[in-house]
Amino acid sequence: MTLDTVIFFISAVVAVFGATMMISQRNPVASVLYMILSLVAQAVIYIQLSALFVGAMLVIVYAGAIMVLFLFVIMLLNLRGSEDLGAHSSPISKVTKYVVSILLFVEFVFVIKSVIIGSPVAGLLTTTPPVDDFGSVKSVSMLLFTKYLYPFELTGILLLIAVVGAVVIARRDKADDVEDTHSSTGTEPAKTDEVVTK
Amino acid sequence: MTVPISAYLTLAAVLFGIGTIGVLMSRNIIILFMCIELMLNSANLALIAFSRALNMMDGHVMVFLVLTVAAAEAAVGLAMIITIFRNRETINIDRYSMMKW
Amino acid sequence: MADYLYLIPLLPLIGFLINGLLIGRLPKPVISLVGCGSIGLSLVLSLFAFFELRSLPEASRLIEQVLFTWVPAGSFHVNIAYLLDPLSAVMILVVTGVGFLIHVYSVGYMAHDPGYGRYFAYLNLFTFSMLTLVLADNYLLMFVGWEGVGLCSYLLIGFWFEKQSASDAGKKAFIVNRIGDFGFLLGMFIIFWQVGSLDFTVVMASAPTAFVAGGGLITAACLLMFVGATGKSAQIPLYVWLPDAMEGPTPVSALIHAATMVTAGVYMIARSSALFIMAPDALMVVAIVGAATALFAATIGLVQNDIKRVLAYSTVSQLGYMFLACGVAAFSAGIFHLMTHAFFKALLFLGAGSVIHAMSNEQDIRKMGGLKKHLPITYWTFLLACLAIAGIPGFSGFFSKDEILWKALSSNHGHLLLYVVGLVTALLTAFYMFRLLYLTFHGNERMDEHTKHHLHESPKMMTVPLMVLAVLSVIGGYVGMPHVLGATNYFEHWLAPIMASETGHGGEAATDLHMSGAGNTTLELGLMFLAVALIVCAILYARHLYLNKPEIATRLRERFSGLHTVLYNKYFVDEIYGAVIVRPLIYGSVFLWKVVDVVMIDGLANGFARVGQDMAELFKYAQSGRVRGYATVFVAGVVVLVGYLVMR
Numbered sequence: 033m034t035l036d037t038v039i040f041f042i043s044a045v046v047a048v049f050g051a052t053m054m055i056s057q058r059n060p061v062a063s064v065l066y067m068i069l070s071l072v073a074q075a076v077i078y079i080q081l082s083a084l085f086v087g088a089m090l091v092i093v094y095a096g097a098i099m100v101l102f103l104f105v106i107m108l109l110n111l112r113g114s115e116d117l118g119a120h121s122s123p124i125s126k127v128t129k130y131v132v133s134i135l136l137f138v139e140f141v142f143v144i145k146s147v148i149i150g151s152p153v154a155g156l157l158t159t160t161p162p163v164d165d166f167g168s169v170k171s172v173s174m175l176l177f178t179k180y181l182y183p184f185e186l187t188g189i190l191l192l193i194a195v196v197g198a199v200v201i202a203r204r205d206k207a208d209d210v211e212d213t214h215s216s217t218g219t220e221p222a223k224t225d226e227v228v229t230k
Numbered sequence: 231m232t233v234p235i236s237a238y239l240t241l242a243a244v245l246f247g248i249g250t251i252g253v254l255m256s257r258n259i260i261i262l263f264m265c266i267e268l269m270l271n272s273a274n275l276a277l278i279a280f281s282r283a284l285n286m287m288d289g290h291v292m293v294f295l296v297l298t299v300a301a302a303e304a305a306v307g308l309a310m311i312i313t314i315f316r317n318r319e320t321i322n323i324d325r326y327s328m329m330k331w
Numbered sequence: 332m333a334d335y336l337y338l339i340p341l342l343p344l345i346g347f348l349i350n351g352l353l354i355g356r357l358p359k360p361v362i363s364l365v366g367c368g369s370i371g372l373s374l375v376l377s378l379f380a381f382f383e384l385r386s387l388p389e390a391s392r393l394i395e396q397v398l399f400t401w402v403p404a405g406s407f408h409v410n411i412a413y414l415l416d417p418l419s420a421v422m423i424l425v426v427t428g429v430g431f432l433i434h435v436y437s438v439g440y441m442a443h444d445p446g447y448g449r450y451f452a453y454l455n456l457f458t459f460s461m462l463t464l465v466l467a468d469n470y471l472l473m474f475v476g477w478e479g480v481g482l483c484s485y486l487l488i489g490f491w492f493e494k495q496s497a498s499d500a501g502k503k504a505f506i507v508n509r510i511g512d513f514g515f516l517l518g519m520f521i522i523f524w525q526v527g528s529l530d531f532t533v534v535m536a537s538a539p540t541a542f543v544a545g546g547g548l549i550t551a552a553c554l555l556m557f558v559g560a561t562g563k564s565a566q567i568p569l570y571v572w573l574p575d576a577m578e579g580p581t582p583v584s585a586l587i588h589a590a591t592m593v594t595a596g597v598y599m600i601a602r603s604s605a606l607f608i609m610a611p612d613a614l615m616v617v618a619i620v621g622a623a624t625a626l627f628a629a630t631i632g633l634v635q636n637d638i639k640r641v642l643a644y645s646t647v648s649q650l651g652y653m654f655l656a657c658g659v660a661a662f663s664a665g666i667f668h669l670m671t672h673a674f675f676k677a678l679l680f681l682g683a684g685s686v687i688h689a690m691s692n693e694q695d696i697r698k699m700g701g702l703k704k705h706l707p708i709t710y711w712t713f714l715l716a717c718l719a720i721a722g723i724p725g726f727s728g729f730f731s732k733d734e735i736l737w738k739a740l741s742s743n744h745g746h747l748l749l750y751v752v753g754l755v756t757a758l759l760t761a762f763y764m765f766r767l768l769y770l771t772f773h774g775n776e777r778m779d780e781h782t783k784h785h786l787h788e789s790p791k792m793m794t795v796p797l798m799v800l801a802v803l804s805v806i807g808g809y810v811g812m813p814h815v816l817g818a819t820n821y822f823e824h825w826l827a828p829i830m831a832s833e834t835g836h837g838g839e840a841a842t843d844l845h846m847s848g849a850g851n852t853t854l855e856l857g858l859m860f861l862a863v864a865l866i867v868c869a870i871l872y873a874r875h876l877y878l879n880k881p882e883i884a885t886r887l888r889e890r891f892s893g894l895h896t897v898l899y900n901k902y903f904v905d906e907i908y909g910a911v912i913v914r915p916l917i918y919g920s921v922f923l924w925k926v927v928d929v930v931m932i933d934g935l936a937n938g939f940a941r942v943g944q945d946m947a948e949l950f951k952y953a954q955s956g957r958v959r960g961y962a963t964v965f966v967a968g969v970v971v972l973v974g975y976l977v978m979r
Contacts, residue, residue, distance in 0.1 A: 034232045044241045051245055051268055055252035060260045067264050070245075074271060077238070081282040086293045090274075095298055098267070098304050105308045106260060107317050125963075129254035132966050137247035139973045144239045146977070157235040157283040166282075172290045180291045194283040194302030202309035204316075254963050262959075321956050330956025 036074045038081055047073035064099055071095045083167040238279035245272035259323045263307055270300050336396045336413045339376050339423060340462035342369040350800040351452035359447055366451035367434045370458055371395040374427040381420045392417055392828060395468055395532075402471070409529060414468030417825050421666060422465035422598055425673045426591050428803075430458050432796035435584040436681050439792030440582050440688060450490065450580065457483035461591050465598060470519045470529040473599070477515065477563065480592045481508045487587060488579040500575035507572040511562015515599075518555030522606070535605040544609045551665060553606055553613035557620075560596030564650045567624045571905055574649055577639040581684030584639060589646050589680050590673035597653040597669050601662040604830050608660060614744050618658020622739075625651030627902070629759035633766070634898045637694045639682045641735060645720070646676055652735055655753060659745045661738035663826040667811045668731035670822075674807045675719040678800040682713035685789040685797065686771060687780050691782050696767060701776035704910055705786040708794045710772045712801040717768050721761035721803040722866050727808030729863075732757060736862060737855055754862060761866045765873035766869060773878050815855045 050070025057063040078087030080081050148154055165171040176184050245268060252265030274293045281289025315321060346369030357365075384392050394415040402409040415423075435455060441450050455508055460479025467473035481504075489501025519529065525541045525548060526534050542549040560566065565573035576588045587593070600607060600617065607614055625648045632644035649672050656665035685693045685696055689904055703710045719726040722733065736757070740750040776783060788794065810825075812818030888895050898904070 039292045040237065043240070044237075047241065047307050048248065051248040051252075053267070055248060055256060055261060055265060058258075060258055062257075063261050063264060067268070070268070071271065074245075074275060077241070077275065078278050081278050081280045083281065083290055083293075086274075086278065086290050089294065089297060090271075093301065094267075094271070097287050098301055101304060101308060102260060102264065105312065109312070109321070109323060111260070125960075126255070129959075129963055130251065132327055132963060132970060133247055133250040133254060135970045136250055136966060136973070137243055139970060139977055140243035140246065141240060142977055143973075144236050148239060153280070153283055154235060157238075157279070158232060160283075162271065162282065163285050166285065167287065167290060172287055172294070175287055175291050176294065179288075180295075183291075183295060189297055190302050191298060194305045197276060198305040198309035201310065202312045215262075227238070250966060254959055254966065257959075277639060327956025330954050 040077065043073045043076040043080070046070070047077070060111055061103065064102050064106065067102075068095045068099050071099070081167075082162045085167055085169045085172045123203065235279055235283050239276055242272040242275040242279070245269075245275065257322050257324055259311055259321045259326070262323060263304070265310070267300055267304070272295055334396070334976045335376055336380060336394065336415055336466070337398055339373050339380065339427070340413070340459050340466060340863050342376075343458040343462065345369060347452050347455035347459060350448055350455060354452065357448060357561045359442075362448050362451050363428075363438045366455055367431065367438065368745050369455060370427060370431045370434050371425075373458070373462070374431045377420075377423040377427045380415055380536070382425055383418070384415055386422050389828060391876050393532075399466075406527060407523070409469055409471045409946070411472060412468040412530075413466040415466065418598075418601060418666065418829050419465050421670060421712060421826070423462060425670050426458065426461050426465060429590045429673050429677050429800070430461075430586060432799055433582050433601075433677060433681065434611065436585075436684070436793050436796040437582040439790045440684055441580060442792075444580075446490065450487075453486050453490070454583075454586070455484055457487065457587060457592070461595075464595055468531055470522065470531070470534070473602075474512075474515065474519065477559075477595060477599075478512065478589070480595060481505065481512070481563070484508070484576070484587050484592055487583040488576045490583065494578070497573075499576040500572070500578040502575050504572040507569050508562045511559045511569055514555040514557070514562070515559025515561075518552045518559065521552040521555065525552075530653060531602060535603075538605050538609060542606075542609055542617050543613055549606060550612045551608040553603070553610040554616060556599065556603060556606075557596075557613060557617055557736035560599055560654070561620065562596075563599075564593050564596030564654070565624075565647050566596070566620050566654060567627060570624060570628065570647050571908060574640055574643040574901070577637070577643050581680060582641065584643070584675045585680030585684065588643065589676040593646065593650055594653065594669045594673065596651065596658060599664050600654070600657045601830070604657075604662045607657070611744065613659050614660060615656055618739075618744065618746075618749055621651045621654025621656075621658050622756075623651070624648070624750050625655060625756040626752050626759070627651075629756045629763065631898055631901050632763045633759060634895055636697050638686065638696050638699075638767065638771065639680070639694055641696070641763060642676070642679055642683055645679075645760065645764065648760060649676065649720070652732065652753065652756070655739055655749060656735040659742040659749065661735065661742055662830045663823045664731065664734040664738050666826060667822050668735055671727035671731040671804070671807050674800055675716040675726075675804040678712060678716040678797060678804050679720065681793070681797055681800065682709050685709040685793055688789055688793070689786050690778065691785055693778065693782060696770040696826060698778050698782075699771045700774045700778070701772070702786070703772040704789050706772075708788060708797060712794075712797040713772065714768065715801045716804050717764045719808075720764055721870060722757055722862065724863055725805070727804050727806070730811050730813065733859055733862065734811065737813070737858065740858070741855070750858075754865070757862060758869045761869040762873045765870045766877050769874060769877040774881070774902050784912075813855070813859075815852050815859070 047070045050066045050068075050073060054063045054066040057066065066110060075087045075090045075095070102217060188201060249265045249269035249272060252268065253262055256262045256265060274296055277289040277292050277296075281287060311321070314326060318325065320326075346365050349365050350357070380394075385396060392792060396410060396415075397410050397412040399411055400408070401411045434451075437450065437454065441447055444450060457480060460474070460476045460483055464473055464476025464480060467476055485501045485505040490500045492498045492501070522534055523529055526537055528534060528537075538549075542552075558569075562569045573588060573593065579588070592875055607617070626649060628644045628647035632641050632648060635641045649668070653665040653668050653672070656662070656668060684700070685706060686702060686709060689702070689709075690699065693699070714725070719728040722729045725899050736750060736753045739745045739753050740747065778786075789797075811820050811822030814820055876887075900906075
């Protein structure tokens, strides 16, 4: 039992625990916090795998920025687990969903077992030491700005589009404002529509 | 290093499975969204593991790209959630059914 | 040499384009100038072309102008080319000459019509088409002109399309003509099949080798082309459209439905004389149909009361004469009559137009009478035309009609019966024309006071063409004086080079006919006097009946009321066609509409749509709107796919 194994097990258990708690919370704020926990544990595993830059990115961008954005939205919408989400769907559908998910997991494990173990890749991780500079900012950036320059530039465009799209989607129309100030009629048609469809 | 690659891949599969269950079971759209992020991250984990095993950092770049996509997705998705919530006053995904027949 | 030939049809086309594209934007004087000017220039050019042709030696009187290749499809090669020979020279003179006079007349007649520009555009288009028809150097280009004049006829019959009867008449003319065109096309196909070309010169030259004389193919080709001719030239059984065509403006009736277009069939047969001469059976059919039509239409003309309808039936009857001439292989006689008929029938129609104009659009001759003193110029010109059509010696109709009658008896294809029918028709023609004259211009004034008050002679613009045509009606016949009177038949001699005859082509034909004429001088003279005497009697009888003793006419009508009814209703031909052809067609169409279209085709299409709709109704429940349900199905799909890949 080396230190590596211990670190891996602790991190893995924390990551799975965080993920499990995340999906089982009623309160979305708690969910987000458990998700951050899971992400931090995963970042530890990244660093263990010599992916220093990406591990740092995961903490800074994911845990730090995106999860905070989630929190911000939850606060903005004023959701504290107060909303009653109503009765759960039927047991049959619940069981179906579990069965489907577990089947998918089983298939993955089967693939890992039958394909990865026994292939040349299987032992590489434990036998080959990492090359110099593996996973450092410098080496990753070298790749990013040479071999993957075009995908990198494309992600820039993607982000720009996402920003513009988010602004356009979330923007309140002037007309809506006027309506809202008079009364909450904006929600009324939706509710009647709900009744009709049910 | 003494931990075999299969262990990392199994951890990724576990996280992916939890994410799947979360997507299928959760009725809160924000949690559902986070589950999708979790599934993306499990894929990232697999990429990192293979990257280390093969001593190629292309996997890191892929993770970087996935992170960007996740960020973009989160931004647009949350904007949509805000807009829908404004209209329907709910985050229950089962009630977002106005597009059905 | 005659490089300007293409200008003759082109000028009216330019006139049409100017007037047609600028409808409603040109002032009336400009329209008139363009309309008449283009035809006038064509007339001048036609005269030049005629004299140039005449200056050539007899054997080489043929000017061909190839403009460009139109259809180069394998062995099928057609040019846009114009051919000027003695026959087409005569035709372009008639078309542009009479056409020009009628254009001028129209300026006065249509002066107050709101569709003035449209009218002249159509008229110019018609002249272009007609000139293309007669100048074409192959059957296909001729067919283009043939269809073009049919189109213009349709447009001009339905000129006052806001009137239901006018647009109906236009459609009737168009549809009936289509039947004939079908035959023409098929005939053309047979010719191309056998000869490999549609050029007149090639076809006529190679016809004796390409066809077996009197064989089935040539007979079929000729008969099919004759079907086309019956449609265009209003012969039995396709004549029904012409009387209805009188719904159009009267100058149109004069130009299209009397002088030029309806003679296209005669022209076509004369043009194909080399083919027809090889098919004696077809010639016989032509002669019989022509004679039958002449008699048939003349009997109907006896009792009609509409001034234009009388003239329309007279036209049908005279066209029958022309076909009778063609049918006895006297093609030049047919063309001769075509020319004289163009003069006096155009004059008659224009005179009738003048009367109608004066009578505030009244066409019923029972409400006329005594117009002689109100419309002196119209009366005198009308009288001259009546004398011409009746065949009084000295007038143009006498020469052409007499030649046809004589040929009907003396030609190798002739027969005593044909002669008798022709003679009877001549008598009937004289009778009904003078009935028309007496009822219209003599006797009591039967119109109401209001109309009477407005009676006036037509303006100069209309009377001058009348006078010119009257002069032509009188002197037009002197170009074709019979040999028997000691004169030279210039007209026949002129056409002889291109008219086929039994003995061959060219000059031989003329001498041959000359000899056959010379051998029977006494007989010919005797028959001539007989005919004239009978015609004079018919005229006097008409005078007696309708001028002196109108009550006798009434009594006669009562005594033969059955016959009168049949004649008055035109032998119920329209009704018979309606019952035998039109009604079954309508029933068939209704069947196709109600059963095949609505039930079967629509049912099939709607059925497919309904199946799709029902399926959608069934599967729409899969579209529950529950996002997590979709996700579950999606994941299940992934499971199946991955499972398949793993298990493989």
